[in-house]
Amino acid sequence: MRFPFQSSSAPPLVAGRRFQGNGMTQTSIVQPRLLSQLNERLVLDAIQSYGPSTRAEVTERIGVTFATVAKAVASLIDARLLEEYDEPTVGRGRPAKRIRLAVDQSQVVGVAIEIDEVLVAAAGLDGKRRGATSTFKTPSSYQQLVRSISEALSDLIKSERLNVLGVGVSVAAQVDEKAGRVAVAANLPYLSDKPLERDLREAIGITCSIVRDTHAMCVSERLHGSAKNLDNFLLLHLGVGIGMGVMIDGRLFFGQYGYSGELGHMTVVPGGQLCHCGRKGCLETVASEWGLSDHLSEQLGRQVTVEDVARLYASGDPVAKKEVRRTCKHLALGVSHAVHLFNPGKVVVYSRLFSACPELLELLVHNVERIALPLNFRGCEFVNAATTPLDGSIAHIIGHLADALAPRLSHTTIVN
Ligand SMILES: [Zn+2]
The missing domain is CATH 3.30.420.40 (ATPase, nucleotide binding domain)
Incomplete structure (x- = not known):
């Protein structure tokens, strides 16, 4: 298997190869599972950038073998991040099998906690919203906020028959995103120092990730907004x-x-x-x-x-x-x-x-x-x-799921 970050003439990647990025050099042993995850991430990123594609098109774009792409696609379909569909054909011949970000098989939910209202909506893994947006007045206590979001999610999942992989929550506050905790919420003081991510995850039983609203919107604007x-x-x-x-x-x-x-x-x-x-x-x-x-x-x-x-x-x-x-x-x-x-x-x-x-x-x-x-x-x-904090919360959870799969190494080069 040719590793995607190597040129075609480079020898295969083996244990002990050095990674160099941002001026720092370190020696790392690359395990086969990590290589598979990195390839899966590359395939996922390619389909996110170029849209629905055949396996052959992905192979050409990212420069790895067809077998490597096929293996990564199979794993991503198993993880419900991608799905296969038949492209309608004109005239005779078998329809082409194309791969896209999951839309029908699985979804994500975005929640935007704003000062005066909370918005909840579902979307496909392509970041496009689907179904109605549920809106309610921002509750006046933390317990009520967690309960109201949990109920809105439950209603949405039932009414839209969703298969939710994760929930992204944007908050108009300073957020310690690594710890999943709201640090300071000057305009919603009851949220300050609350482990919102943990409490929501326990209440809804689904992967959850919280993010500051401006950070979330940066991601949605770059994905499909004014800064695409x-x-x-x-x-x-x-x-x-x-x-x-x-x-x-x-x-x-x-x-x-x-x-x-x-x-x-x-x-x-x-x-x-x-x-x-x-x-x-x-x-x-x-x-x-x-x-x-x-x-x-x-x-x-x-x-x-x-x-x-x-x-x-x-x-x-x-x-x-x-x-x-x-x-x-x-x-x-x-x-x-x-x-x-x-x-x-x-x-x-x-x-x-x-x-x-x-x-x-x-x-x-x-x-x-x-x-x-x-x-x-x-x-x-x-x-x-062109997007809102709600779109940002959706874009954030999609990025979070991709990051959980494998880190993005686009700014890292491998040297001999
Ligand atoms: Zn000030």
Whole structure:
């Protein structure tokens, strides 16, 4: 068997070959089972990238033998990650057997825990949602949240006759994804320090993985959103808080402990307004939904929501226009710093306000251009997101299942 990471002239991989990646070199004994898993992962990734394929097409794309592909496909069908189907043919002849990501044989479920509502939906392993989305108001206690999600899942599985391989849960909070624990949830305090992954897994009896909403959306945007197949981009989530997901070289950047992307708590007004985090003058105090609503409420002498802000801005209200422009200027300050740091190909913006007022994206771009370094700004496209945290939770659990199968070694080279 030829190992997929070798050139055709290279000798077969044997125990003791050195792996070199990211400047580090180590000696490793590669076991046959690991080789099989790596091949399975390659086949899975190829079908995810190219869509439904025949075994011969996969063989050609990843450069291993037909027998190796056939063995990997058989194992992936057994694991219910792939399924075989007959491609309808025109005219005579036997229909071609094609392989696709499982859609009919097995599914995943995504759960998005947002500040005011929880959304639950099923999807195929291709990440496309199927059936209805169930929505309920975010419960006011942790026990009720776990119970409500568990009940919604149970109803969905029964009504759609699902065969669920895993459940992805995105949370609007700082999440210790390795430990499966919500670390700090400033806007849903009862979630802080809770082992949500373990508790949900015990309640529903299915593999479960929790993820921060901005991290989840980075994955769905790259899989089938506005940053499809792009290796370097930023996901800016403007909501009650401000969060950022960072994709570097095709990999999500977590940071050492998983808390990367805290753009909202960058100080932009030293000694300014008190933030939810307990510090003063954070970007969130002047550029988030709550910051904007608070400032506009103060100016108008009545409480306004973000929906009111969008309506007032669209109707040309001068006070709303002034506050929104001021918000965009502050936001541009934070975004330009991120553009300087990461040199992204795109900044993908997910925001209810920006969706309701499309011209705000142009206003943000204009303000960033005024303060960003030209070399960093040029070539960086600003676009609205095409997916949601719910899509992100689905994309996350699909990635989690693939990672459980075998690690992705696309950035590792093997040397003699
Ligand atoms: Zn803060």
